[in-house]
Amino acid sequence: MPELRPILLVEDNPRDLELTLTALEKCQIANDIVVARDGAEALDFLYLSGSHAARDPGDPAVVLLDLKLPKVDGLEVLEKVKRDENLRHVPVVMLTSSREEQDLVKSYQLGVNAFVVKPVEFNQFFKAIQDLGVFWALLNEPPPKLRQVGGD
Amino acid sequence: MSGSQSDLDFCAREPIHVPGAIQPHGSLLVLDPAGLDVLWASANFKAITGRTPLELFPSVEAALRAWRASGAHAYRARLQNPEVDMAAHAHQGRAIVEFERSAPFLPNALLSRLTGFAQQMTATEELTDGLSATARLIADLTGFDRALVYRFDTDWNGHVVAEAGNGTLPSYLDLRFPAADIPAQARNLYTLNRIRLIPDANYTPVPLTAFGEECDAGAIDMTFTQLRSVSPVHLEYMRNMGTLSSMSISVMVDGKLWGLLSCHSRNAHHVTSDIREACDFVVQSLAMRISADSRAETAALGVELARVHTKLLAAMAQADRWDEGLAGTPGALLELTRADGAAVLSQNSYLPVGEAPEEHQVRSLVARLSQQDAATDSYITDSIVSEVPHDGGFNDGTCGVLALRISEVEDSWLVWFRQEVVKTVTWGGDPHKVVRESGRIHPRKSFEAWREMVRGRSAPWHPAEIAAARDLRASIVEIVLKKAEQLARLAADLQKSNRELEAFSYSISHDLRAPFRHIVGFSQLLTEREKNLGERSRHYLQMISDSALAAGDLVDDLLTFSHLGRAALSADKVDMNKLVAEVRRGLAEETAGRTIVWQVDDLPAATGDATLLRQVWYNLIDNAVKYTRLREEAHIEISAVLTDQGILYRIADNGVGFDMAYKSKLFGVFQRLQRSEDFEGTGIGLALIRRIVERHGGSVDAIGTVDEGACFTFSLPALPEE
Numbered sequence: 033m034p035e036l037r038p039i040l041l042v043e044d045n046p047r048d049l050e051l052t053l054t055a056l057e058k059c060q061i062a063n064d065i066v067v068a069r070d071g072a073e074a075l076d077f078l079y080l081s082g083s084h085a086a087r088d089p090g091d092p093a094v095v096l097l098d099l100k101l102p103k104v105d106g107l108e109v110l111e112k113v114k115r116d117e118n119l120r121h122v123p124v125v126m127l128t129s130s131r132e133e134q135d136l137v138k139s140y141q142l143g144v145n146a147f148v149v150k151p152v153e154f155n156q157f158f159k160a161i162q163d164l165g166v167f168w169a170l171l172n173e174p175p176p177k178l179r180q181v182g183g184d
Numbered sequence: 185m186s187g188s189q190s191d192l193d194f195c196a197r198e199p200i201h202v203p204g205a206i207q208p209h210g211s212l213l214v215l216d217p218a219g220l221d222v223l224w225a226s227a228n229f230k231a232i233t234g235r236t237p238l239e240l241f242p243s244v245e246a247a248l249r250a251w252r253a254s255g256a257h258a259y260r261a262r263l264q265n266p267e268v269d270m271a272a273h274a275h276q277g278r279a280i281v282e283f284e285r286s287a288p289f290l291p292n293a294l295l296s297r298l299t300g301f302a303q304q305m306t307a308t309e310e311l312t313d314g315l316s317a318t319a320r321l322i323a324d325l326t327g328f329d330r331a332l333v334y335r336f337d338t339d340w341n342g343h344v345v346a347e348a349g350n351g352t353l354p355s356y357l358d359l360r361f362p363a364a365d366i367p368a369q370a371r372n373l374y375t376l377n378r379i380r381l382i383p384d385a386n387y388t389p390v391p392l393t394a395f396g397e398e399c400d401a402g403a404i405d406m407t408f409t410q411l412r413s414v415s416p417v418h419l420e421y422m423r424n425m426g427t428l429s430s431m432s433i434s435v436m437v438d439g440k441l442w443g444l445l446s447c448h449s450r451n452a453h454h455v456t457s458d459i460r461e462a463c464d465f466v467v468q469s470l471a472m473r474i475s476a477d478s479r480a481e482t483a484a485l486g487v488e489l490a491r492v493h494t495k496l497l498a499a500m501a502q503a504d505r506w507d508e509g510l511a512g513t514p515g516a517l518l519e520l521t522r523a524d525g526a527a528v529l530s531q532n533s534y535l536p537v538g539e540a541p542e543e544h545q546v547r548s549l550v551a552r553l554s555q556q557d558a559a560t561d562s563y564i565t566d567s568i569v570s571e572v573p574h575d576g577g578f579n580d581g582t583c584g585v586l587a588l589r590i591s592e593v594e595d596s597w598l599v600w601f602r603q604e605v606v607k608t609v610t611w612g613g614d615p616h617k618v619v620r621e622s623g624r625i626h627p628r629k630s631f632e633a634w635r636e637m638v639r640g641r642s643a644p645w646h647p648a649e650i651a652a653a654r655d656l657r658a659s660i661v662e663i664v665l666k667k668a669e670q671l672a673r674l675a676a677d678l679q680k681s682n683r684e685l686e687a688f689s690y691s692i693s694h695d696l697r698a699p700f701r702h703i704v705g706f707s708q709l710l711t712e713r714e715k716n717l718g719e720r721s722r723h724y725l726q727m728i729s730d731s732a733l734a735a736g737d738l739v740d741d742l743l744t745f746s747h748l749g750r751a752a753l754s755a756d757k758v759d760m761n762k763l764v765a766e767v768r769r770g771l772a773e774e775t776a777g778r779t780i781v782w783q784v785d786d787l788p789a790a791t792g793d794a795t796l797l798r799q800v801w802y803n804l805i806d807n808a809v810k811y812t813r814l815r816e817e818a819h820i821e822i823s824a825v826l827t828d829q830g831i832l833y834r835i836a837d838n839g840v841g842f843d844m845a846y847k848s849k850l851f852g853v854f855q856r857l858q859r860s861e862d863f864e865g866t867g868i869g870l871a872l873i874r875r876i877v878e879r880h881g882g883s884v885d886a887i888g889t890v891d892e893g894a895c896f897t898f899s900l901p902a903l904p905e906e
Contacts, residue, residue, distance in 0.1 A: 132690055150698075151701075153733060
């Protein structure tokens with residue numbers, strides 16, 4: 033069995049972060065959760081630069097990306113990832129408070145893998161996070177070539 | 185009157201300014217450009233001057249030198265030996281010198297008469313008095329049997345407006361003569377050379393003898409000569425009129441030929457050059473008076489029209505639309521051009537005022553004008569029938585049209601109309617009668633008075649009225665432009681505030697939802713974590729969670745509502761049966777365990793935005809389900825009827841209903857008629873329905889009875905015909 037790749041959670045709001053982490057904890061996913069607090073840090077992780085220059089190589093299993101972020105916002109991060117030959121295969125799930133159609137349209141244009149509006153209702157929210165974690169981190173099979181790269 | 189132009193227009197063929205001959209009462213020399221060589225001389229030279237050209241030349245030379253030194257175009261001198269008057273002018277690079285036997289100097293008595301006349305001309309109140317005085321003085325000075333003041337109308341027909349004479353010749357006062365009597369090239373000559381004298385219609389023309397190498401005397405342009413031999417057609421005309429001598433002096437008003445002073449005698453009659461000069465002075469005085477009168481009239485009219493213009497301007501400024509402002513002030517609009525009717529029209533409006541023709545006739549007129557020439561922005565006529573194709577006239581007596589284009593983009597026009605003025609004109613002979621002899625048109629031989637009814641013509645538009653109309657157009661254009669600018673500014677402001685509103689709602693949707701989520705999440709976590717919480721504490725936590733949830737729903741509904749105002753609508757054919765079925769399936773959870781009797785008719789399809797129409801059905805059906813919750817057996821009926829306006833959809837239930845007294849609040853935002861502990865909701869649902877339906881061009885309505893039920897209806901426009 034290949035080594036479990038981490039989940040990259042990009043979230044600036046500490047309360048949302050805590051709720052999301054709690055939800056992921058509860059669904060007993062074994063993957064590491066790496067937290068980035070803004071878009072710039074997320075890119076550092078993905079490109080092994082800045083504070084993440086020394087991390088173990090390998091792409092995350094999934095990026096859970098908030099839309100509104102300090103420094104570099106979610107759409108910019110998404111665009112950068114999906115335009116990059118080496119990163120475009122990494123699944124990106126947009127997690128947002130917004131039901132704005134323009135964000136949805138823009139995200140899909142940029143190639144987002146899923147777009148989830150965080151439900152206000154707690155149980156729905158938990159369910160959504162857990163489903164996402166289980167689906168993208170456990171069930172989803174990455175393309176074969178990448179499995180080799182990520183798995184050694 | 186249009187037909188009368190035919191007959192004598194043939195005269196216009198005759199090149200009368202190059203006759204190659206002169207009349208015998210004087211003699212003429214044509215000199216080369218340097219003024220040294222004689223090119224031509226009239227054959228009667230010695231008879232008039234008593235010398236041959238070469239013999240006379242030394243006496244002339246000094247005068248010519250003085251002329252050249254003066255640099256003037258024309259020159260006059262009196263030679264002493266022999267006693268002749270000399271008049272020279274330059275034309276087409278030649279010097280033409282005319283000689284007549286000297287007349288005595290004007291006596292002092294004559295000079296004082298002229299001065300007196302000039303004074304009278306400025307003092308006389310009525311122009312008609314001035315015209316009669318002029319005719320009298322001219323007849324007196326020249327000794328002609330009759331002197332006429334002959335005025336041209338805009339079509340160059342002549343009208344005798346004053347007359348003086350000794351009774352030898354018949355009176356022509358008030359008669360009219362067709363334009364062809366004095367053909368265009370003759371009028372041209374009259375404009376350039378004010379005085380013409382024919383002492384004897386039976387004269388024998390004096391040919392010119394060539395001295396130089398050029399032989400064709402016909403090539404000499406005699407436009408400005410006084411002795412020019414006149415056209416044989418004209419001499420025949422004079423003989424027909426029974427007059428052997430004539431003289432005419434042009435009345436030039438502001439550079440245009442206003443009319444003629446026309447003198448005749450039955451027999452040959454000569455007028456010396458000094459008397460002719462005096463007559464010219466008299467006529468010039470008259471011309472100045474006419475000019476002053478017409479200026480004063482135009483000025484007075486201008487002041488009056490400016491007053492009317494101001495009134496119209498005020499009306500336009502007060503109205504929402506300039507055209508309504510004009511049409512709403514019919515008196516002033518008609519007064520501006522002294523019209524009988526007017527119309528303001530654009531692509532989609534027609535506002536007639538007074539006696540205006542029918543809309544389709546006016547439209548076809550402006551359509552024709554627009555076709556003729558894209559640059560055409562005005563059309564002015566007092567006889568539309570004579571200017572447009574056979575069927576282009578109006579059938580309501582309208583003859584005069586003054587049309588101005590206001591805007592090319594909107595194809596808007598302002599048109600004034602004048603009714604036909606039927607008038608009786610007395611002609612000097614039937615102007616329509618064509619006399620032909622051996623293939624050539626002859627001047628009329630009959631001068632009996634001929635009466636004609638002039639039809640198809642309105643009073644002509646005065647230049648001041650046309651100017652006033654153009655001024656009004658300038659004002660309208662300015663007002664229209666100003667309003668357009670205001671609208672553009674308003675639109676820009678609106679766009680800006682719309683953008684701000686969008687940014688505002690965007691920010692709300694992100695930032696306001698999050699805290700509610702956090703409150704719900706953490707209170708739930710707390711509940712789960714503290715297993716030993718008392719009943720009351722659990723209840724409080726539940727209240728906190730419920731409130732935050734409700735607030736979250738409210739934010740969502742508000743955002744949906746505000747999006748509706750700006751989201752683009754699609755217009756597809758929507759299967760309403762399918763929508764209703766989908767909505768009912770979606771409400772399965774709410775209806776589970778309840779007894780609901782549904783009666784759903786077959787619904788006609790609508791045109792619109794399926795997503796939004798689904799929302800309408802969802803809110804209505806959800807309401808019906810919600811408000812029948814307390815019934816043991818709920819009844820919900822959904823149906824539709826086709827009406828003249830479109831399709832009316834209807835949903836009725838036997839729920840709690842509402843009090844019709846509060847109906848006006850039903851469709852307002854945040855209006856609730858039920859206590860929230862009885863029936864949950866944000867109070868936006870019906871407002872949302874109304875907004876969606878109205879954006880589709882329809883309307884909503886409801887009736888209800890407390891505790892018996894409610895019935896909601898919404899209409900949508902009918903499907904377009906396929």
